[in-house]
Amino acid sequence: MAQVPEVYVLGGYQTDFARNWSKEKKHFVAMMREAVSGALEKTQIQPSEIDVAHTGNFAGELYSKQGHMGAFFLEIDPAFSGLPTSRHEAACASGSIALLAAGAEIEAKRYDLACVVGVEQMKTVGAGEGGDFLGTAAWYELEAQGVEFPFPKLFGKLGDEYDKRYGLKDEYLAGISTINYANAKLNPNAQTRTWYMNYDHAMSRDEFNGNIGGRINISDCSQVTDGAAAVLLASAEYAKKWAERVGVPLESIPRIKGWGHHTARIRFEDKIAESANHEYVLPHVRATITDAQKRAGIADSDGIDGIETHDCFTTSEYMAIDHFGLTAPGESWKAVEEGAIALGGKTPINPSGGLIGAGHPVGATGVRQVLDSHKQVAGEADKYQIDGAKNVQTLNIGGSGTTSVSFIIGT
Amino acid sequence: MLSASTASTAGSSAKSSDLLNSRSIQHVVVLGANGAMGAGSGALFTTAVPRVTFLARTKEKADGGLAAAIKMVRSSTVANRVETGSYGADFDRAVAEADLIFEAVTEQLDLKREFFERIDKVRRPDSIVATVTSGLSINLLAEGRSESFRKNFLGLHFFNPPNVIVGTELIAGKDTDPKLVDFIDEYCTKLLGRAMVRTADTPGFAGNRVGFKVLNECAILAEEHGPLLIDELIGPYTGRAMTPLATIDLVGWDIHRAIVENIYELAPDEAHETLKLPEYMADLMAKGVLGRKTGAGFFGKDDAGEPIVLDPKTRKYTQKSAIPRPELPFIEEISELHRVGRYRDGMQAFVAATGPYAAIAQKVIAGYISYSFHRVGEVTDDISGIDRIMGYGFNWAPPSILVDVIGLKPSIQMIEKAGLPVPPALTNAQEGTMFFRDPQVNVGKFFVAA
Numbered sequence: 024m025a026q027v028p029e030v031y032v033l034g035g036y037q038t039d040f041a042r043n044w045s046k047e048k049k050h051f052v053a054m055m056r057e058a059v060s061g062a063l064e065k066t067q068i069q070p071s072e073i074d075v076a077h078t079g080n081f082a083g084e085l086y087s088k089q090g091h092m093g094a095f096f097l098e099i100d101p102a103f104s105g106l107p108t109s110r111h112e113a114a115c116a117s118g119s120i121a122l123l124a125a126g127a128e129i130e131a132k133r134y135d136l137a138c139v140v141g142v143e144q145m146k147t148v149g150a151g152e153g154g155d156f157l158g159t160a161a162w163y164e165l166e167a168q169g170v171e172f173p174f175p176k177l178f179g180k181l182g183d184e185y186d187k188r189y190g191l192k193d194e195y196l197a198g199i200s201t202i203n204y205a206n207a208k209l210n211p212n213a214q215t216r217t218w219y220m221n222y223d224h225a226m227s228r229d230e231f232n233g234n235i236g237g238r239i240n241i242s243d244c245s246q247v248t249d250g251a252a253a254v255l256l257a258s259a260e261y262a263k264k265w266a267e268r269v270g271v272p273l274e275s276i277p278r279i280k281g282w283g284h285h286t287a288r289i290r291f292e293d294k295i296a297e298s299a300n301h302e303y304v305l306p307h308v309r310a311t312i313t314d315a316q317k318r319a320g321i322a323d324s325d326g327i328d329g330i331e332t333h334d335c336f337t338t339s340e341y342m343a344i345d346h347f348g349l350t351a352p353g354e355s356w357k358a359v360e361e362g363a364i365a366l367g368g369k370t371p372i373n374p375s376g377g378l379i380g381a382g383h384p385v386g387a388t389g390v391r392q393v394l395d396s397h398k399q400v401a402g403e404a405d406k407y408q409i410d411g412a413k414n415v416q417t418l419n420i421g422g423s424g425t426t427s428v429s430f431i432i433g434t
Numbered sequence: 435m436l437s438a439s440t441a442s443t444a445g446s447s448a449k450s451s452d453l454l455n456s457r458s459i460q461h462v463v464v465l466g467a468n469g470a471m472g473a474g475s476g477a478l479f480t481t482a483v484p485r486v487t488f489l490a491r492t493k494e495k496a497d498g499g500l501a502a503a504i505k506m507v508r509s510s511t512v513a514n515r516v517e518t519g520s521y522g523a524d525f526d527r528a529v530a531e532a533d534l535i536f537e538a539v540t541e542q543l544d545l546k547r548e549f550f551e552r553i554d555k556v557r558r559p560d561s562i563v564a565t566v567t568s569g570l571s572i573n574l575l576a577e578g579r580s581e582s583f584r585k586n587f588l589g590l591h592f593f594n595p596p597n598v599i600v601g602t603e604l605i606a607g608k609d610t611d612p613k614l615v616d617f618i619d620e621y622c623t624k625l626l627g628r629a630m631v632r633t634a635d636t637p638g639f640a641g642n643r644v645g646f647k648v649l650n651e652c653a654i655l656a657e658e659h660g661p662l663l664i665d666e667l668i669g670p671y672t673g674r675a676m677t678p679l680a681t682i683d684l685v686g687w688d689i690h691r692a693i694v695e696n697i698y699e700l701a702p703d704e705a706h707e708t709l710k711l712p713e714y715m716a717d718l719m720a721k722g723v724l725g726r727k728t729g730a731g732f733f734g735k736d737d738a739g740e741p742i743v744l745d746p747k748t749r750k751y752t753q754k755s756a757i758p759r760p761e762l763p764f765i766e767e768i769s770e771l772h773r774v775g776r777y778r779d780g781m782q783a784f785v786a787a788t789g790p791y792a793a794i795a796q797k798v799i800a801g802y803i804s805y806s807f808h809r810v811g812e813v814t815d816d817i818s819g820i821d822r823i824m825g826y827g828f829n830w831a832p833p834s835i836l837v838d839v840i841g842l843k844p845s846i847q848m849i850e851k852a853g854l855p856v857p858p859a860l861t862n863a864q865e866g867t868m869f870f871r872d873p874q875v876n877v878g879k880f881f882v883a884a
Contacts, residue, residue: 039876046675048883053775057878098774208627211874217600217627219481219507223514231508 030126030279031262032432033068034401035254035394036061040214040382043146044249051087051144051251056099058140058251066255067269070102073255074134078110079121079141080386085156086147096138114160114421115335117141118252118389119284119428125256126279135261141390142251153247157385160422162289172235175244177291177423178336179237184295184304185341186238189353193238196337197225198359200242203334203373206366207380209406214246214382243337245378252391274434277400279393280414281319281431283311291423302352309346311427312418319431321414324348327370327431328412329399331392333420334377343418344372366407374399374407389419389428396432453620456613459562461485463532465539465549467499467518471566472538474596477503479536480515482625487528488518496520507597526556534562536590541692543570550575554583562614564590568689569638569696572607584609588618591639592628593827601827602628603639629826631819637700638693640813641823645830646693648802651708652678653690653715653732655794657746661732662757667795670882671768672784673831683731687715687724704855705805714746764792769884777881781839785848793851799836800852803845806833807857817859821870831880834869839877842867 093108118141125137158167167173204220207213334340344355396415414433467488496518589605622628665677725731764787771780821832
């Protein structure tokens with residue numbers, strides 16, 4: 024592939040995902056403001072230095088009856104007056120799409136410094152209504168209308184498809200859940216960091232771990248979360264000046280070394296029909312991962328030190344394990360059993376706790392994944408640090424495996 | 435920069451694992467496991483300890499504690515690690531086998547001391563004994579016990595409910611082994627996910643000393659201004675999740691009395707009068723009013739389910755809807771600023787607000803800041819200890835956060851205007867000093883819009 028200009032990730036900030044902003048009686052702009060101000064403070068950058076801003080958000084129109092969320096940047100600081108802004112949407116991959124857009128503009132040399140914020144306020148409504156809103160990430164009329172909690176059911180079917188093709192035992196899904204919750208306890212911003220969880224609980228099937236549909240129980244699900252995450256992306260030119268200013272070598276600053284982006288048909292059964300004769304259940308997800316590795320000049324996942332993946336359900340992480348190539352197709356269970364994906368294992372997945380443990384404010388997740396990858400590579404992940412991480416890869420998925428985006432953040 | 439921070443992490447983690455390996459906790463006995471604190475703490479221990487024994491007066495009561503623990507953390511798997519028993523049948527054997535004996539019986543000095551005497555007779559010389567007391571003297575509780583008991587005894591004050599509130603006070607007695615204190619600090623931080631604060635063995639320790647001073651001052655003010663107005667004036671917009679008098683109702687008036695009387699009696703300080711229990715509370719308690727657990731305290735509901743509010747002057751309840759509410763435009767203005775995340779602007783509007791009602795709110799908040807900073811050196815080594823327990827334990831904006839968002843000079847002016855002593859830490863600070871230093875805490879979370 025042609026040589027393209029570098030995009031540096033200078034750092035960022037996420038809000039505490041355990042917060043309930045409706046209980047705090049706050050507008051989502053407060054969340055954007057905290058994330059963006061936190062990112063600026065962390066990186067010692069002045070608001071006036073930002074050239075362009077992008078917001079990732081899934082369903083502000085539904086949760087807060089508010090669209091046009093890029094414009095809310097101007098409510099954060101008077102220095103943002105006139106700033107070019109936009110909002111990006113691709114369901115749960117919205118945050119990554121915003122990052123792709125910001126990165127592309129830096130590669131095209133339009134701008135030198137971009138602020139990307141992902142934001143979602145989800146606790147404005149009850150569980151049932153929220154589940155219905157999330158159904159708009161599927162083909163609503165065909166897959167979600169009138170269905171209680173459509174997404175757990177769709178991702179339950181992903182587990183069923185694995186079961187059909189290769190066999191799948193609940194104990195491995197419980198193992199995935201247990202690891203994510205355990206990692207979340209090490210992450211001071213994780214939503215579930217104080218929650219009670221262990222393997223036996225994830226395997227239990229009583230009132231405290233109720234069934235949500237198909238093979239999905241409460242412990243298999245990601246969370247309903249209020250939260251925002253912001254990162255600052257920069258051109259080589261800006262990064263050089265910034266490195267001098269803060270006194271770090273340019274080579275130590277993490278970059279977006281590769282990215283992948285594919286879309287599959289929106290309906291789950293159409294995806295499955297398409298992959299019937301394919302060794303991977305979701306081939307476009309696989310292509311997204313390998314594209315990012317190719318662009319980064321990394322042969323395969325042996326060159327990846329850790330992964331932040333989209334575990335909206337345990338079945339999606341189960342799928343990610345073989346799609347990343349950590350095992351042969353259909354053998355994801357081996358990585359769970361051998362501890363390869365646990366912190367301290369060969370390729371830790373979701374040291375942050377992921378969507379299950381850290382939380383899943385839909386439009387913020389892609390940005391949060393890149394921020395956590397940045398923390399790993401910069402050696403700033405504290406208690407959930409992967410020792411010596413040089414390259415960390417993300418996988419962010421919108422819908423039932425529909426829009427997939429992956430980034431490799433490394434030095 | 436990066437390599438230096440990695441190196442220091444590696445160094446401290448090696449030290450930390452040495453410390454964690456210096457003792458082993460495989461079996462915890464919880465005394466008073468039928469109470470909320472016993473059951474909740476017991477559930478918490480099961481996250482790190484393979485065997486936890488719940489003891490109460492009867493096995494049925496201990497079983498009730500286990501059922502409560504299961505409900506509290508919403509997992510039946512708590513039972514996999516818990517056995518239950520009674521003081522009569524199981525005490526001596528269980529305590530003799532335990533690595534940690536966790537005392538959570540009723541908050542009465544004599545009762546607790548009886549338990550410690552009994553523990554002293556049967557415990558292993560190396561086992562740890564911890565009390566969850568919320569303010570009784572650790573030294574007094576250990577008086578008369580064996581040397582090995584006193585060496586291995588400390589206060590471990592979880593806040594209720596311990597599965598949700600991570601702020602925890604750690605109090606050493608004069609004979610407690612410093613190595614044990616370090617171990618428990620590390621153990622609770624690493625294995626139980628606690629935010630630990632070391633405090634001196636002073637009445638109410640750090641959190642209740644500062645927190646109940648503010649709560650009691652609000653109860654005093656309620657006599658003249660009424661509970662409804664006071665809870666609005668010192669409401670969530672001033673940096674707290676729950677309003678002060680509703681908090682006293684939730685905690686229970688009897689608990690409130692026990693805490694403030696203990697401080698009033700044993701720790702006369704510059705804010706002594708604000709710690710005196712109002713007479714109307716004592717009168718009403720004599721008639722059985724204890725807050726939410728008896729149906730009503732400052733607030734309640736009438737037979738028709740309509741909200742009612744206590745009038746402390748008459749000791750009678752009035753329909754909430756019949757109480758006139760004065761115009762409080764400054765609260766509305768501040769709330770609008772908090773709502774969009776402009777907390778600094780909000781709290782600067784707070785100190786700039788004028789009028790008698792704003793003055794009441796400013797005086798209480800000024801008192802909170804002044805009192806907190808004056809306790810440094812007495813209850814904690816530095817302000818960060820008080821900040822941590824107020825933030826992680828009470829869910830109140832820590833005093834340092836208030837000074838930071840209000841600004842140093844306006845904070846000093848607010849304290850002076852209230853006629854309260856300005857802490858030297860503020861007077862001596864340079865303009866621009868930031869007092870709060872915990873990057874893991876979102877400053878904005880404390881400032882709730884009204």
